[in-house]
Amino acid sequence: MSEALGTTETTRDTKTTRNTETVRKYLPGRDALTIYSLLVVVIVASATIPRFASPVTVGFLLLDVIPILMLAMPMALVIISGEIDLSVASTAGLTSAIMGVLYAAGWDIWTVLGICVIVGIVAGAVNGFLITTLGLPSLAVTIGTLALFRGLALVVIGDNAVANFPPGLTKFFTSKIGATGIPTVMIGVLVIIVFFAVLLHFTPFGRGLFALGYSTEAATFVGIRVGHAKFWLFVGTGVVASLVGIYWTLRYSSARSDNATGIELTVIAAVLLGGVSIFGGKGALPGVIAGVLLIGTLNYGLRLAKIPDVALNIVTGSLLVLSVVAPSVFSWAKERARRRRLRSHDPRPRASATTSTTTTSA
Amino acid sequence: MTLSTKPNPAGAGAPARSGAAATDRNASAFSTFVRAREIPVASALVVLVVITAVINSQFLNPQGVKDLLLNATILIIMAAGQSLVIITRNVDLSVGSVLGLVAFGTGSLFNAFPNIPIVVVFLIGMVFGAVLGGINGLLVTAAKVPALVITLGTLYIFRGVLNAWAGGTQYFAGDRPVSFSDLSTETVIGFPIITLIAVFVVVAVAIFMHAVRSGRDLYAIGSDPDAALLFGIPVSRRVLYAFVANGVLTGLAGVLYASRFNSVGATTGDGLELNVVAAAVVGGVAIAGGSGTVYGAAIGALLLTTITSALTAVRVDKFWQQAIVGLLILASIIVDRVASIRRARKLRVSEARDV
Numbered sequence: 001m002s003e004a005l006g007t008t009e010t011t012r013d014t015k016t017t018r019n020t021e022t023v024r025k026y027l028p029g030r031d032a033l034t035i036y037s038l039l040v041v042v043i044v045a046s047a048t049i050p051r052f053a054s055p056v057t058v059g060f061l062l063l064d065v066i067p068i069l070m071l072a073m074p075m076a077l078v079i080i081s082g083e084i085d086l087s088v089a090s091t092a093g094l095t096s097a098i099m100g101v102l103y104a105a106g107w108d109i110w111t112v113l114g115i116c117v118i119v120g121i122v123a124g125a126v127n128g129f130l131i132t133t134l135g136l137p138s139l140a141v142t143i144g145t146l147a148l149f150r151g152l153a154l155v156v157i158g159d160n161a162v163a164n165f166p167p168g169l170t171k172f173f174t175s176k177i178g179a180t181g182i183p184t185v186m187i188g189v190l191v192i193i194v195f196f197a198v199l200l201h202f203t204p205f206g207r208g209l210f211a212l213g214y215s216t217e218a219a220t221f222v223g224i225r226v227g228h229a230k231f232w233l234f235v236g237t238g239v240v241a242s243l244v245g246i247y248w249t250l251r252y253s254s255a256r257s258d259n260a261t262g263i264e265l266t267v268i269a270a271v272l273l274g275g276v277s278i279f280g281g282k283g284a285l286p287g288v289i290a291g292v293l294l295i296g297t298l299n300y301g302l303r304l305a306k307i308p309d310v311a312l313n314i315v316t317g318s319l320l321v322l323s324v325v326a327p328s329v330f331s332w333a334k335e336r337a338r339r340r341r342l343r344s345h346d347p348r349p350r351a352s353a354t355t356s357t358t359t360t361s362a
Numbered sequence: 363m364t365l366s367t368k369p370n371p372a373g374a375g376a377p378a379r380s381g382a383a384a385t386d387r388n389a390s391a392f393s394t395f396v397r398a399r400e401i402p403v404a405s406a407l408v409v410l411v412v413i414t415a416v417i418n419s420q421f422l423n424p425q426g427v428k429d430l431l432l433n434a435t436i437l438i439i440m441a442a443g444q445s446l447v448i449i450t451r452n453v454d455l456s457v458g459s460v461l462g463l464v465a466f467g468t469g470s471l472f473n474a475f476p477n478i479p480i481v482v483v484f485l486i487g488m489v490f491g492a493v494l495g496g497i498n499g500l501l502v503t504a505a506k507v508p509a510l511v512i513t514l515g516t517l518y519i520f521r522g523v524l525n526a527w528a529g530g531t532q533y534f535a536g537d538r539p540v541s542f543s544d545l546s547t548e549t550v551i552g553f554p555i556i557t558l559i560a561v562f563v564v565v566a567v568a569i570f571m572h573a574v575r576s577g578r579d580l581y582a583i584g585s586d587p588d589a590a591l592l593f594g595i596p597v598s599r600r601v602l603y604a605f606v607a608n609g610v611l612t613g614l615a616g617v618l619y620a621s622r623f624n625s626v627g628a629t630t631g632d633g634l635e636l637n638v639v640a641a642a643v644v645g646g647v648a649i650a651g652g653s654g655t656v657y658g659a660a661i662g663a664l665l666l667t668t669i670t671s672a673l674t675a676v677r678v679d680k681f682w683q684q685a686i687v688g689l690l691i692l693a694s695i696i697v698d699r700v701a702s703i704r705r706a707r708k709l710r711v712s713e714a715r716d717v
Contacts, residue, residue: 084510130692139453139510140649140695143639148688154681265514278511313525317518324512325505 030275030327031287038294045301052304055181062183063174063251065296067092067244067260069289070189071267072274073196074237076288079271080200081233082213082280083131083138088241088267090149091123092260095245097153100162100255109166116242123149124238128231146264153257162255173250185247192240197285205229213280269320270295278324295319399646399698400658407665414672421675424552430671431557432546432622436461436615437663438560440634441641442567443611445659446604448642449571451584451651452502452509454605457612458634459520460494462626464616466524469533469626472542480542487617488610494520495609499602517635525628532627538620546622556618560660563611568656580604584651640687641666644694666690 046053071088078085095116102112123145130141175184200206208224220226249255274291276283298319299312415422440457447454464487471483494516501512535543545555553561571577579600582590591597620626639649645662647654669690670683 130696134696134699136695136699137650140643141692143636143643143649144688144691144695146688147636147640147684147691151681151683151685151688155679155685158679158681265518268511268514269518272511278508308526313518313522315522317515317520317522320518321501321512321515324507324515325501328505328507 031284031290033326034274034287034294034323035290038290038297041294041297041301045297045304049301049305052301055176055179057181057300057304059176059181059183061296061300062186064300065292066183066185066189067248067263068266068270068296069292070192070240070244070247071237071263072270072288072292073192073285074233074240075267076271076274076276076283076285077196077200077206077209078138078233078237079268079276079278080213080280080283081209081230082216083230083233084142084268085127085138085234085237086142086264086268087123087127087145087149088237088244089260089262089264090146090153091120091238091241092245092248092263093257094123094149094153094156095119095242096249096255096259097157097257099246099249100160101157103165103255104162109169113246116246117239120238120240120242120245121235122238123241124235125231127238128234131234132227132231150257150261157255157257159257163253165250165253165255170250170253173247192243193285193289196236200285209233210281213277213282215281266295266316269316269323273319273323277327291323399694399701400655400661402697403645403658403661403665403694407661407668410665410668410672414675418675421672426671426675427552428549428554430668432554433671434664434667435554435557435560436619436622437637437641437667438660439563439611439615439618440638441645441659441663442564442656443608443615444638445642445645445647445654445656446567446571446580447509447608448639448647448649449580449584449651449654450601450604451587452601452604453513453639453649454495454498454509454608455513455635455639456494456498456516456520457608457638458631459517459524460491460609460612460631461616461619461634462629462631463494463520463524463527464490464613465619465626465630466528466533466628468617468620469537472538472620473533476537476539480539483542484614484617488613491609491611491613491616492606493609495605495607495612496602498609499605502605503598503602521632524630528628530628532625533620535624542621545618556621559614559618563614564657564660567607567611571656576600576603581652584653586652637666637687638663640691644690646694646698648698649695 051057071092075085075088098119099112099116102115103109127138127142127145130136130145131138173183173185176182177184177186198206200209208219208229211219211222211224212226212229216226244260248259252259270292271283271288272278272291273294274283274288276288295316298315302312302315411422420426440461444454444457467490468483468487471478471486498509498513498516501507501516502509505512545559548555550558571580579590579595582593582595583597583600587597616631619630641663642654642659643649643662644665645654645658645660647659647662666687669686673680673683673686
């Protein structure tokens with residue numbers, strides 16, 4: 001958006017080309033900024049924290065970050081289309097609970113896993129139906145299903161825990177690829193990332209989501225099937241949430257009703273940090289991945305540096321607030337720079353207009 | 363997040379057009395009933411209490427009623443505050459953390475100054491809450507970012523600050539003066555004192571929202587922020603004050619929490635925000651802003667806490683409680699949606715007649 005604005009201005013006004021470029025050099029795109037911050041954090045952490053730069057770190061960091069990374073993919077698409085889904089962590093918890101109960105009842109593990117994915121589809125479809133068919137606000141609906149799905153998880157499994165999953169399977173979920181320290185399940189996670197990246201950036205459906213988030217009415221007139229697109233997005237978050245539930249259960253080898261509680265907040269923080277606009281219509285997946293890894297690395301590094309867990313909340317929260325306040329500050333600074341440029345280069349008829357705006361702003 | 367202004371989904375429009383005159387009276391009676399959202403919620407509450415009392419006669423003995431009211435008090439005050447914010451088309455998710463900070467602050471105040479007057483503690487708690495609410499309000503109005511995101515961030519930050527401050531420390535009721543704890547045990551004509559405080563707060567805020575100019579402005583802002591701005595309402599300032607007022611009420615709830623419950627520590631109030639928002643939504647405060655009442659939110663809070671007690675009283679598995687809360691939230695937003703569709707259709711019909 002802002003880049004497009006920048007280029008038209010450059011072509012229109014050759015005199016200010018240099019000016020614009022300086023501005024753009026100091027105010028890079030939001031996702032680039034997140035990627036730079038990630039690099040800085042990794043370099044600083046490797047230099048200052050002993051034993052940070054090692055395959056063990058890579059392994060544990062990725063194992064910790066995988067649930068957030070998986071959920072951030074469909075969540076980015078949902079937020080780009082102008083909606084939000086707060087129920088993902090509860091869906092994962094419900095999946096985990098059902099998985100535990102069915103397995104404990106002696107069902108075949110593969111049948112159980114299949115049912116888990118169906119649970120995800122149904123949970124997503126419930127959200128999608130309420131939001132698209134009934135036209136309810138997604139924030140309210142998913143606050144409701146957040147409570148409902150977590151509540152159903154409690155109904156299903158109570159305060160029991162099921163732990164005796166097949167050892168081969170649980171071992172697979174914590175295994176690493178050779179000596180690289182990269183968890184084997186990362187292959188599956190990569191498939192999910194590639195799927196959503198291609199869907200968002202290389203298909204008409206994905207381009208439609210940007211239009212949708214920017215203006216629902218315009219998207220409707222262009223011929224995008226708004227309800228249809230949104231419905232399938234919520235089914236998508238439901239399915240990925242159920243996969244996260246399965247991962248969580250097998251990684252910690254424990255099915256409980258409170259598995260994955262509260263991670264929806266971290267997921268949303270990571271997505272926004274990655275440069276996706278909460279207003280919809282803007283964002284890209286590379287930035288989102290960097291956002292997830294930034295939060296994960298910061299948390300892991302701070303823990304390794306023996307900074308108590310309590311600081312982590314503050315870091316996540318401040319990053320979230322910063323990531324949404326920063327664009328406002330940027331656009332304010334850009335606007336100011338543009339005004340100053342106009343004033344110095346084009347004193348003729350604008351003079352009165354500029355003075356009037358300065359007086360109102362002052 | 364964005365409410366679509368598109369006319370309703372298929373099916374809803376079809377039956378009314380045939381035989382409009384006959385169904386008109388019925389429809390209007392129904393929509394008045396649904397529009398006054400407090401009435402169905404209050405009826406649900408009455409039905410719930412009656413059924414529970416029939417099944418378990420112990421439910422309505424004096425001690426049972428007192429417990430019921432005590433459990434609801436803190437949620438009622440917080441729901442009243444939250445409704446102010448939601449009516450302006452914002453939301454404050456950080457209230458659980460704010461309550462925790464104020465409650466722990468109250469505990470440490472009594473610990474540091476055992477003889478501090480109770481009134482001073484209340485004042486400090488409310489000012490503390492106001493400051494925290496003001497931080498939210500400033501961030502929301504200055505950055506022009508949805509309150510959902512900002513308060514999600516401050517939920518983390520305030521909780522982190524509380525964690526750092528409290529560590530493993532907990533303050534117990536024994537550290538606090540007896541007269542302070544008495545607020546939640548002494549009763550006046552059957553009502554616990556802190557419940558009377560809650561009722562007073564709800565009535566005061568309700569009068570403000572109903573009769574005072576700046577209270578009415580909050581509805582205008584929530585219905586259409588741009589129109590409110592054009593109309594000359596100082597939108598940013600009003601929204602900021604709504605957040606500050608919510609902070610004051612949450613601060614009050616925090617002090618009362620320290621009076622009501624035995625221990626306050628790092629996890630106090632964790633996850634409470636969901637119940638508060640749920641109470642307001644169930645009580646008919648539309649999440650999209652612009653409609654709802656403070657006493658509706660209060661009745662919603664009473665309904666939610668009564669369900670918990672009722673489930674225990676009739677020996678239903680306690681695990682059902684959260685699922686029922688979820689269903690209640692969904693049911694109430696669906697009812698709101700149906701009511702607004704009916705209202706819109708009625709407006710269209712009456713406009714068409716006038717032309």
